[in-house]
Amino acid sequence: MTHATQALDQMRPPYSTEPGSxxxxxxxxxxxxxxxxxxxxxxxxxxxxxxxxxxxxxWARPGAILxxxxxxxxxxxxxxxxxxxVKAYAAIADGKKYFLRKVPGKRLQDGGLKFWLLxxxxxGAGFVSVQVVEYIKLVGHGFTPAGYREGSLLAEHAAAxxxxxxxxxxxxxxxxxxxxxxxxxxxxxxxxISMLYLYFTKVLPEKYSPQDYRGIEVIGLYWHFVDxxxxxxxxxxxxx
Amino acid sequence: xxxxxxxxxxxHHEPMSFWRKYIxxxxxxxxxxxxxFVSLFFLLVGGLLAMQIGWQLGFPGKPxxxxxxxxxxxxxxxxxxxxxxxxxxxxxxxxxxxxxxxxLLVGVYANFLIPLKIGAHDMAFPRINMASxxxxxxxxxxxxxxxxxxxxxxxxxxxxxxxxxxxxxxSGVTVxxxxxxxxxxxxxxxxxxxxxxxxxxxxxHRAPGMTWFRMPLSVWALFITAxxxxxxxxxxxxxxxMLLFDxxxxxxFFDPVxxxxxxxxxxxxxxxxxxxxxxxxLPAMGMVSDIIANGSRKPIFGYHSMVFAIIGIAFLGWIxxxxxxxxxxxNPTLGSTFMVSTLLIAVPSAIKVFNWMGTMWRGNLRxxxxxLNAIGFVSMFTIGGLSGIFMAATPVDIPLHDTQFIVAxxxxxxxxxxxxxxxxxxxxxxxxxFGRMMSERIGKLHFFLTFIFYNMTFFPMHIIGMGGQMRxxxxxxxYDFLKPQQPLNVFISYSAFALFAVQILFAFxxxxxxxxxxxxxxxxxxxxxMEWSLPNPAPHGNWERTPNVYRGPYEFSAPExxxxxxxxxxxxxxxxxxxxxxxxxxxx
Numbered sequence: 001m002t003h004a005t006q007a008l009d010q011m012r013p014p015y016s017t018e019p020g021s022x023x024x025x026x027x028x029x030x031x032x033x034x035x036x037x038x039x040x041x042x043x044x045x046x047x048x049x050x051x052x053x054x055x056x057x058x059w060a061r062p063g064a065i066l067x068x069x070x071x072x073x074x075x076x077x078x079x080x081x082x083x084x085x086v087k088a089y090a091a092i093a094d095g096k097k098y099f100l101r102k103v104p105g106k107r108l109q110d111g112g113l114k115f116w117l118l119x120x121x122x123x124g125a126g127f128v129s130v131q132v133v134e135y136i137k138l139v140g141h142g143f144t145p146a147g148y149r150e151g152s153l154l155a156e157h158a159a160a161x162x163x164x165x166x167x168x169x170x171x172x173x174x175x176x177x178x179x180x181x182x183x184x185x186x187x188x189x190x191x192x193i194s195m196l197y198l199y200f201t202k203v204l205p206e207k208y209s210p211q212d213y214r215g216i217e218v219i220g221l222y223w224h225f226v227d228x229x230x231x232x233x234x235x236x237x238x239x240x
Numbered sequence: 241x242x243x244x245x246x247x248x249x250x251x252h253h254e255p256m257s258f259w260r261k262y263i264x265x266x267x268x269x270x271x272x273x274x275x276x277f278v279s280l281f282f283l284l285v286g287g288l289l290a291m292q293i294g295w296q297l298g299f300p301g302k303p304x305x306x307x308x309x310x311x312x313x314x315x316x317x318x319x320x321x322x323x324x325x326x327x328x329x330x331x332x333x334x335x336x337x338x339x340x341x342x343x344l345l346v347g348v349y350a351n352f353l354i355p356l357k358i359g360a361h362d363m364a365f366p367r368i369n370m371a372s373x374x375x376x377x378x379x380x381x382x383x384x385x386x387x388x389x390x391x392x393x394x395x396x397x398x399x400x401x402x403x404x405x406x407x408x409x410x411s412g413v414t415v416x417x418x419x420x421x422x423x424x425x426x427x428x429x430x431x432x433x434x435x436x437x438x439x440x441x442x443x444x445h446r447a448p449g450m451t452w453f454r455m456p457l458s459v460w461a462l463f464i465t466a467x468x469x470x471x472x473x474x475x476x477x478x479x480x481x482m483l484l485f486d487x488x489x490x491x492x493f494f495d496p497v498x499x500x501x502x503x504x505x506x507x508x509x510x511x512x513x514x515x516x517x518x519x520x521x522l523p524a525m526g527m528v529s530d531i532i533a534n535g536s537r538k539p540i541f542g543y544h545s546m547v548f549a550i551i552g553i554a555f556l557g558w559i560x561x562x563x564x565x566x567x568x569x570x571n572p573t574l575g576s577t578f579m580v581s582t583l584l585i586a587v588p589s590a591i592k593v594f595n596w597m598g599t600m601w602r603g604n605l606r607x608x609x610x611x612l613n614a615i616g617f618v619s620m621f622t623i624g625g626l627s628g629i630f631m632a633a634t635p636v637d638i639p640l641h642d643t644q645f646i647v648a649x650x651x652x653x654x655x656x657x658x659x660x661x662x663x664x665x666x667x668x669x670x671x672x673x674f675g676r677m678m679s680e681r682i683g684k685l686h687f688f689l690t691f692i693f694y695n696m697t698f699f700p701m702h703i704i705g706m707g708g709q710m711r712x713x714x715x716x717x718x719y720d721f722l723k724p725q726q727p728l729n730v731f732i733s734y735s736a737f738a739l740f741a742v743q744i745l746f747a748f749x750x751x752x753x754x755x756x757x758x759x760x761x762x763x764x765x766x767x768x769x770m771e772w773s774l775p776n777p778a779p780h781g782n783w784e785r786t787p788n789v790y791r792g793p794y795e796f797s798a799p800e801x802x803x804x805x806x807x808x809x810x811x812x813x814x815x816x817x818x819x820x821x822x823x824x825x826x827x828x
Contacts, residue, residue: 017360017786017821018451020444025364028444032436036470043478047493047504056499146490147498171498175491179482 030218034225037187041229044183045236048176057168064164065143065154066177067134068238074130075234078188081123082227085220088116092213097206113216117195117203120223124192131185135178145178147171177237184233187226194219256780266366267780271373272352273673275343276666278377280750282339285384289332291740296320296328298733300715313392322714323412326395329712331387333398334420337520338427339380341658345523346431346469347376349665350438350462352673353527356771356778357459359447359787359810364440368433375430382423389415397712399513402494402505406486414487421484428477435469438462447770449789449819453547454809456769456793457540460547461526464554465519472515479508506568510561518557521621521653522550524661525592528614530793531664532596534767535611536603537805539794542595549588549595556585566634567641575634582632589625593618604797604805608765609683613664616691620656624649627702642712645705651698663687663746670753671760675776678753686745693742696735700728766806768793773810790816 021028052059062068096112103110111119142152147170149155158165166173198215202208208216265271295304303318304310314324351369355362363369386393393416396405400420408414442463446455455463483505485491492498494505533540540546562570562578596618605611627649631637640646663686670678704725709716716722716729763772771778773787787810795807800815812818 017444018446018448018819019821020446023444025440025444029365029368029436029440032439032470033432036432036436036474039471040474040478043475043508044482047478047482047508050504050507051493051499051501054501144490145485146492169499171492171495172500175482175485175493175500178489179485179491179493183481 024214026214026218027221030221034221037225041180041183044176044180045232048180048236051172051176055169055172058163058166059169060166060173061164062239064166065138065141065173066238067137070130070134071234071238074127074134075230077123077130078127078227078230081120081127082224084116084119084123085223087111088113088120089213089216089220091116092208092216093210095210097208113208114199114203117199117216121192121195121199124188124195124223128185128188128192131181131188143174143177145174147174180233180237184226184230187229191219191223191226194222261780264370266362266370268351268355268363268366268369269673269778269780271369272348274373275347275351275376276673278380279340279343279347282335282380283341283344284747286332286335286340287740287743289328289335291737292320293325293328293332294733294736296325296714297716298730300717323395324392325714326397326712327393327416330394330397331383334383334394336654337398337516338424339376339383341520341654341662342431342516343376344662345658346462346465346519347373347434349458349523349527349669350434350466352669353458353771354438354441354462355445355782356672356774357456357769357793358442358445358450359770359783359789360441360445361781361783361786363437364445365437369437372430372434372437375426375433379423379427379430382419382426386416386419386423389419392416394420399509400483400505401509402483402486402500402502403496405483406494406500406502406505408487417487418484421480421487424480425477425484428473428480431469431473435466435473438466439470442466447787447789448821450770450809453544454789454792456526457529457543457546457550458523458526461522461529461550464550465522468515468519468522468554468557472512472519475508476512476516479505479512482508503565503568503570506565507561510564513564514561515554515557517653518553520658522553524617524658524665525550525621527665527668528617528661529592529596529599530767530769531610531614531668532599532618533794533796534765535606535608535614536600537606537796538599538603539792539796539798540595541598541601542591543792543794545591546595549591552588553585556581556588560585563632563637566637572634579632579634583629586625586629586632593622593625609678609680609687610664610668610765612684612687613660613667616687617657617660617664620652620660620694624652624657627652640705642710643705644701644709644711647711648698648701648705651701655698656694660690663690666750668765669771670750670757671764671776672771672774673777674754674757675760676753676757677760677764678749678757682745682749686742686749689742689745690739693735693739697732697739700732704728704732763808766804768795768806768808770809772808788812788819790819 023031091111092113096110097114098112099114099118100109100111142149142154148158148165148167154165158167158170162168198219202215261267262270265274292304295302301319304315304320307315307318307320310324314321314327320328351363354360383393391413393413394400394405395411395413396417400417404411405417408417411417442455442459482491482493486493486495486500492500494500494502496502529540529546560578560582562574563582566575566578600615627645631640631646631649667678667683670676704722705711707722707725709722709725709729717726760776762775764776765772770787770789774782789809790812791807791809793809795801795809797805798807800813801807807813
């Protein structure tokens with residue numbers, strides 16, 4: 001984007017320095033943070049891979065316990081929020097600080113930063129809500145971090161069809177499922193809270209301008225990262 | 241992320257309240273000093289734990305002097321219980337590694353030195369910096385709290401191997417284990433926030449003229465260490481979270497009964513743990529390089545090779561973690577891979593040692609206290625490095641594994657290495673922190689006594705380790721084959737008490753000099769670093785106008801310097817041209 005390169009000069013430290021990375025500090029800091037977050041998820045996902053390959057039995061069949069269509073829809077919601085995040089970024093880079101505005105000759109109104117960031121927040125909050133509902137249902141069903149709860153409906157099903165429900169490694173399945181998706185959900189929640197904070201302290205008072213929209217770009221980086229992690233998690237936890 | 245405002249003239253701030261200035265400070269120098277006091281306190285706690293270990297090994301079954309104040313769950317009739325002994329060992333390691341050495345090196349000196357030495361006004365994110373300190377303190381308090389909960393702190397060693405650490409029914413520790421995990425997760429967050437700050441600051445906030453290869457080696461080392469921290473700590477956080485869930489939620493990550501893998505916990509721990517080793521030594525190496533060049537009045541020998549050795553060590557540090565696990569039942573073929581990669585690390589380490597010697601060779605040596613401690617560092621680190629080669633070789637490691645030989649090795653690199661470097665660094669930058677000098681006489685006495693008692697404490701551990709004495713053993717006298725070595729254990733214990741007592745000299749010198757020390761001149765060590773262009777102590781915001789940098793940091797005895805034997809980085813000679821900074825922003 002050409003806007004970004006034009007705006008770059010305004011985002012440098014306001015005193016003279018050596019030519020640094022060419023990226024302003026907040027963005028560089030976020031990239032470094034994301035590198036560390038990659039390592040965090042690597043620890044969790046790597047352990048999952050090691051545990052699953054080294055497990056004494058087969059994992060439960062995909063879809064046997066988890067509601068794949070619902071989560072598929074949820075994944076779509078999160079991808080949509082990434083799109084709206086890009087739209088929010090493009091809007092402020094173009095100087096559109098408003099919510100919605102009529103464009104002559106077009107039927108749809110044009111969305112500004114306030115509109116697209118709100119959409120992103122709603123999608124993110126929706127994703128977390130669906131995940132919470134999913135957790136409550138799973139635990140009610142008998143699927144817990146420790147495995148299949150004794151005496152639950154799920155435990156009965158599993159006893160009847162141990163292959164389909166991966167009875168021998170139920171504990172590992174519960175452990176890794178809840179830990180990985182839970183920490184991803186925690187990341188999404190942090191993102192939503194940060195965006196809400198920015199929305200009320202910076203976006204509504206119109207403090208961002210095409211010359212300085214660091215907060216939007218930085219939270220956008222984080223948001224896309226969280227989205228990317230989910231696509232990996234959805235694939236390896238739900239689909240395989 | 242919040243935007244951070246900078247103004248070109250930040251040296252004159254309006255007066256701030258005591259709380260803003262010293263407690264909730266965003267000034268990198270104050271945060272460094274906060275870290276200094278907190279981590280010195282935890283160093284003392286770790287030392288007190290070590291004294292109790294020393295008592296038990298030297299005089300098993302004898303009542304611990306002053307042990308009466310400890311509760312019945314730890315000490316019965318003054319005698320240390322086995323459960324308490326293993327807690328001592330575990331918490332000594334935890335406190336020393338996570339709350340003393342690591343914050344002393346990284347928390348204190350990365351915060352204090354990086355902006356001063358690269359000519360920056362502050363860190364890139366001062367408020368994140370403050371959060372990093374308060375999170376570290378919180379983590380320390382959580383860890384300390386585990387002494388006061390039922391069943392006490394962890395009993396599984398500072399490494400927390402599963403399944404012992406993962407199963408409360410095996411370890412007998414419930415709350416203490418959870419507190420350990422929570423504390424480590426908080427500490428990891430603190431480290432990551434601190435490290436991303438250091439990385440961003442070094443990359444983006446160097447003063448004009450401070451090119452990459454004009455950075456002092458201390459900044460290079462702290463920068464590389466920050467990269468290690470940002471990538472290693474999250475892995476430990478992940479491991480600690482899994483361990484926490486195993487304890488609290490009943491998950492089965494590390495429980496072999498339910499299909500989990502105990503070995504996985506070791507892999508995760510050491511995948512973090514080996515880079516951690518270099519987090520604990522690289523900053524020490526960097527600061528020692530600065531001090532040795534200063535004390536030798538010569539440019540550092542092989543500056544570029546020093547930089548690449550740091551980078552090489554940091555890179556190799558990622559592929560050697562398996563050498564902690566030769567005896568774990570890991571695939572032996574994989575073991576030989578780890579052996580080769582570990583032996584490779586000797587190459588950059590030796591480059592550094594030879595460069596330090598090359599720097600001192602035919603130098604105009606000044607044996608001030610920092611220099612003495614720095615030389616102590618080089619010699620002790622060499623011994624520790626050589627014993628490391630023993631253990632890197634699988635066949636030699638098999639009999640040595642889990643013996644006192646390992647204990648000797650870790651203390652030669654962490655105490656003889658990092659802690660001597662810290663004595664050097666504290667003395668060296670004390671005037672910059674507090675505006676006064678530490679006493680030279682007490683400092684020298686402290687160095688020589690520490691050096692002697694330190695070697696008397698830890699060198700015999702090599703011998704008893706080869707004799708087969710296991711580490712973390714509660715009572716060596718119950719084994720017949722260890723009985724002949726018991727006099728050495730007694731000798732070690734007496735030496736350790738003396739070593740601890742000598743540290744009173746340091747504590748006295750440190751505290752006394754705060755108020756009574758000699759007023760420091762602006763450049764007390766005749767050094768070249770950017771920090772000495774400022775008054776002692778430096779004001780909030782450091783420089784009024786961003787300084788220019790004209791040369792590298794090691795121009796000692798340069799002919800251009802005239803009658804002096806040093807040429808600071810900030811001095812402009814008539815032949816020097818002003819550096820060309822990146823264009824300033826049009827508006828702000």
